[in-house]
Amino acid sequence: MGDIVRFLARRLIFSIVVLWFVATIVFFMYFVAPNDVARTLAGRQASAATVAAIRHNLGLDRPLLVQYWSFLGRAAHGNLGFSYLNSRSVLSLVGQRAGVTVSLVVGGAVIWLVIGVGAGMLGATRPRSVIDRATTGIALLFYSMPTFLLGEFLLLVLFFRLHLIGVDWFPGAGYVPLATDPLQWALHLVLPWLTIALITAATYARLTRSSMLDVMGEDYIRTARAKGISRPRILFRHVLRSAITPVVTQFGIDVGTMLGGVVVTENVFGLPGMGQLIVSSITRQDLPTIIGLVLLASAFVIVANIIVDIVYVFLDPRVRLN
Amino acid sequence: MAAAVDEPLLDVEDLRVSFDTIDGPVQAVRGVTFQVGRGRSLGIVGESGSGKSVSTQAILGLLSGAHVSGAARFEGRDLLQMKDSELRKVRGAGIAVVFQDPLTSLHPLHRVGWQIVEVIRAHTDMNKKAARARAVELLDWVGIPSPRERADHYPYQFSGGMRQRVMIAMALALNPRILIADEPTTALDVTVQAQILALIKRIQREFDTALVMITHDLGVITEVTEDVMVMYAGQPVEYASNRTLHYEPHHPYTAGLIECLPRGTSATVSLKPIPGTPPSLLNVPAGCAFHPRCSFAMDLCRTQAPPLRKVAGGAGHQSACWLPTDLVGVGQEASDRRAAAARTPMPVDDGGAER
Numbered sequence: 001m002g003d004i005v006r007f008l009a010r011r012l013i014f015s016i017v018v019l020w021f022v023a024t025i026v027f028f029m030y031f032v033a034p035n036d037v038a039r040t041l042a043g044r045q046a047s048a049a050t051v052a053a054i055r056h057n058l059g060l061d062r063p064l065l066v067q068y069w070s071f072l073g074r075a076a077h078g079n080l081g082f083s084y085l086n087s088r089s090v091l092s093l094v095g096q097r098a099g100v101t102v103s104l105v106v107g108g109a110v111i112w113l114v115i116g117v118g119a120g121m122l123g124a125t126r127p128r129s130v131i132d133r134a135t136t137g138i139a140l141l142f143y144s145m146p147t148f149l150l151g152e153f154l155l156l157v158l159f160f161r162l163h164l165i166g167v168d169w170f171p172g173a174g175y176v177p178l179a180t181d182p183l184q185w186a187l188h189l190v191l192p193w194l195t196i197a198l199i200t201a202a203t204y205a206r207l208t209r210s211s212m213l214d215v216m217g218e219d220y221i222r223t224a225r226a227k228g229i230s231r232p233r234i235l236f237r238h239v240l241r242s243a244i245t246p247v248v249t250q251f252g253i254d255v256g257t258m259l260g261g262v263v264v265t266e267n268v269f270g271l272p273g274m275g276q277l278i279v280s281s282i283t284r285q286d287l288p289t290i291i292g293l294v295l296l297a298s299a300f301v302i303v304a305n306i307i308v309d310i311v312y313v314f315l316d317p318r319v320r321l322n
Numbered sequence: 323m324a325a326a327v328d329e330p331l332l333d334v335e336d337l338r339v340s341f342d343t344i345d346g347p348v349q350a351v352r353g354v355t356f357q358v359g360r361g362r363s364l365g366i367v368g369e370s371g372s373g374k375s376v377s378t379q380a381i382l383g384l385l386s387g388a389h390v391s392g393a394a395r396f397e398g399r400d401l402l403q404m405k406d407s408e409l410r411k412v413r414g415a416g417i418a419v420v421f422q423d424p425l426t427s428l429h430p431l432h433r434v435g436w437q438i439v440e441v442i443r444a445h446t447d448m449n450k451k452a453a454r455a456r457a458v459e460l461l462d463w464v465g466i467p468s469p470r471e472r473a474d475h476y477p478y479q480f481s482g483g484m485r486q487r488v489m490i491a492m493a494l495a496l497n498p499r500i501l502i503a504d505e506p507t508t509a510l511d512v513t514v515q516a517q518i519l520a521l522i523k524r525i526q527r528e529f530d531t532a533l534v535m536i537t538h539d540l541g542v543i544t545e546v547t548e549d550v551m552v553m554y555a556g557q558p559v560e561y562a563s564n565r566t567l568h569y570e571p572h573h574p575y576t577a578g579l580i581e582c583l584p585r586g587t588s589a590t591v592s593l594k595p596i597p598g599t600p601p602s603l604l605n606v607p608a609g610c611a612f613h614p615r616c617s618f619a620m621d622l623c624r625t626q627a628p629p630l631r632k633v634a635g636g637a638g639h640q641s642a643c644w645l646p647t648d649l650v651g652v653g654q655e656a657s658d659r660r661a662a663a664a665r666t667p668m669p670v671d672d673g674g675a676e677r
Contacts, residue, residue: 219426225384226421227441227492228414231406237440241431316431317476 004310007321011309015302020072022298026291027071031064037287041084058084080292085284090292093277100175100273104265105258107189108196109251116201117247120208124243125235127213135205143202151195151268158191173270192269196262200254207250211243218242245315249308256304260297329398330357331499331532332381332417337392339373339380339556348603350376352556353392358500363526363533365543365564367579368553369600374536377553378502382417383409397499415445418493422505424485428477434461434488435473441495460491464521483514490521500532501525507542519545540579544568549638552576555601555611558630560641570650572633572641574660575612580652610644617657618664620644 038055039046046054055061059070074081080090119139123132142150159172170191176184215221216239224238259274266275274293281289312319339351351373358364366374379385381394381401394401396416401409421427429437438457442448448456454473461469464487477485486506493501503522507515523546526533535547543550543564550567552560552575560573571577578596598615601607607614613623622644633641634648641647646663650656 219421219423220429222379222384223419223421223427223489224429226382226413226419227444228410228412229440229444230410233444237432238429242429318430318478 003321004313007309008306011306015299015306018302019295019298023072023075023291023295024068026294027068030287030291037084040285075295080295081288083281083286083289083292085286086289090289093289094274094292094296097273097277099177100271101259101261101266101275103175103178103185103189104192104196104262104271104273105255107186108193108200108258109255111193111197112201112204113251115197116204117208117244119201119205121212121235121240123205123209124212124216124239132209136209139202139205141202142198143206145199147195147199147264148268150199151192151265154191154194155268175271175273188271192262192265192271195265195268196258203250203254204247207247208243211246212239215239215242245312248311248315252304252308252311253301256301257297259300259304261293330395331360331362331397332358332534333393333395334377334381335393335395337377337380337394338390339376339385340389341385341387342389343604345604347389349606350388350556350603351380352606354553354556354558356551356558356561358532358534360499361526361530361532363535363547363549365547365550366534366536366553367538367540367543367550369538371555371600371603372553373556373603374553375504378419378504378534378536382413382419382502411445414441414493414498415496416498417500417502418496418498419502419504420486420489420493420506423509424482424489425477425509427489428485430477433474433476434480438473438488438492438495441492445496456495457491460495461488464488464491464494465517466491481514482510483517486510486514486518487521490518490525494525494529494531497529498531500534503533503535505537506535508537508539515542522546540568541583552579555606556603557611557642559612559643560639561630562635562639563637566635566639569652570635570639571652572635572639572645572647572650573612573643574616574618574645576641577652577656577660610642618645618660620664 036051038051038058038060042051042054052061059067062070071081078091080094082089083093086093119135123135126132155172158170162169163172169187171184171188174188176188178185221234221238224234229238261274261276261278263275263278265271266273267279270276274296277289278293280286281293309321313321334354334356337351337354338349341348341350350371354373354377356364356366366377368374376385376388380388380390381396383401383404383406390402392402396412401412404412428434432440435454435457438460439450439453442453442456443450446453458469458473461473466472466484466487472480477488480488486509490506501522506522507518510518519542522533522535525531533547535543537543540550548564550560550562550564551558552567552573554575560567560571560576562571567576568580571580575596578594581594582596596615597617601611601614607624608627609625610616610619610623610628613619616623626644628642628644630640630642631647633639633650635650639650645660649660649663651659
């Protein structure tokens with residue numbers, strides 16, 4: 001257990017350094033950007049004095065390094081800044097939308113794991129068979145398909161076509177919180193889930209297949225066969241047990257990245273999540289929100305990596321946390 | 323064979339194994355016949371690529387993508403004709419295998435006790451607790467200190483020799499009738515090798531298990547098995563009792579292998595390596611496969627493959643070489659006699675010699 005504490009302490013320090021780095025870059029980008037918040041807030045008609053007053057109020061007339069220092073201070077306290085355009089703190093904006101993105105990612109992750117690992121296993125157990133070629137082909141198709149295309153396609157078929165013949169199983173857009181109505185929550189998310197799952201599952205199918213085929217060539221699998229172990233047991237307890245490690249790594253990275261916002265899918269399906277917030281803040285030049293979201297996304301990726309490293313210890317007894 | 327027994331436990335007849343490769347079919351095993359009696363021991367010796375490991379793995383159906391023909395009767399039933407489910411019952415229980423590299427042959431992510439329990443429970447309806455007790459007992463028997471704690475360790479926590487002991491414990495778990503040891507000491511230090519060989523001999527003595535030991539090292543066989551089969555390019559070239567093979571080999575390849583062994587204490591005796599390398603199994607030479615490397619090759623050897631014939635060394639001694647059947651032995655004197663015989667072509671006492 002002492003190992004884990006030491007490991008976490010070390011990783012925490014490292015993470016803070018990385019986040020500080022990211023924060024510094026986005027902060028200075030803020031000043032390079034040709035945008036004057038005070039002028040925007042003041043409106044077109046405002047006098048130079050009004051603009052100056054607003055600028056002073058926001059603290060934007062202070063020297064750059066002073067602003068940088070106070071920005072870091074706030075960020076260190078978990079204050080991601082204030083969105084002048086929304087008149088709300090970035091954190092509360094995120095809080096409003098995090099539930100949508102988490103619902104989307106968690107549900108999608110379950111589906112893509114099942115489909116991806118399942119298809120990969122199917123291909124690996126019968127290499128070069130019709131099933132293997134079919135799963136590999138389908139995986140390649142989804143792997144190379146742009147997300148918006150698949151999303152629009154699902155909408156066209158499962159929403160619009162069904163709607164035309166009077167079947168309204170899947171809503172075309174919008175979000176209902178889980179706490180409000182679990183069934184509607186799920187129905188609204190089925191198409192987005194499928195969109196991210198099918199595209200992501202393709203990676204998992206290829207990864208699982210190649211990883212399992214590698215393991216099947218190992219001497220210890222020959223040992224298992226020489227022991228007279230049944231085929232399914234060899235597959236699950238011996239082959240998959242070893243082959244799952246790279247899948248776990250990929251899974252951690254994917255989930256961590258997506259929690260920061262699933263930009264395309266959320267926009268295609270009108271889901272008010274973090275991805276949509278990213279797009280709207282960029283189009284409205286809402287820099288504090290952009291900075292906050294970037295920091296948050298980085299933090300998710302860092303945390304996901306730490307979790308993956310800890311899970312590794314349980315997956316492989318040879319791995320030590322140092 | 324020297325070991326004449328009533329009914330052989332394992333009876334392999336004209337085993338042939340080939341693989342399809344991009345360059346064409348590779349004939350890894352080209353007609354191997356041998357028997358192993360109950361409680362007897364056979365050594366299979368050959369260089370890498372001679373087909374010795376492939377033969378035993380083919381018998382157990384462990385090769386995927388191989389074309390296997392011939393017969394391999396175990397207790398009267400042909401393993402090569404068995405359905406996978408039947409064969410699975412023989413593997414691990416009737417015939418157990420210890421592989422060469424104990425580091426890669428044990429599953430790295432499972433505790434060694436778990437791996438032994440698994441084989442027990444795959445073949446019996448013993449409950450987990452009893453199987454675990456048996457696993458600890460086995461680890462103790464093969465000489466692993468504090469077996470109760472060690473059962474919960476992973477393979478990486480063991481040394482090479484200890485890992486091989488774990489492999490042996492796993493192989494012994496169900497009291498197999500045959501233990502196949504496929505180069506069990508090759509990956510180990512010399513001192514550890516001796517311990518593992520002693521352990522294998524003890525298994526034979528105490529459980530009356532038949533042993534098939536595969537090795538490229540004639541010296542290892544000397545200490546363990548009663549009979550020896552020497553293989554070259556996928557075929558057996560000589561069968562003999564261990565003693566006969568060492569002192570009265572007939573085949574020049576066997577004689578060459580023995581002369582490769584460092585013997586005695588004299589530093590002045592230089593080792594005599596066999597010139598050349600084994601042939602590619604994609605394209606085996608015509609006639610005797612060994613003739614390109616043989617210093618006694620005659621014209622006949624280049625065109626006609628010699629059949630296995632009875633030779634002078636003793637009961638069951640057979641060799642696939644055209645040299646006169648009484649020409650046995652090692653050393654300079656035997657070599658001179660072989661050379662002389664090779665220079666004076668003589669009628670061969672085999673009807674098939676003339677084309």
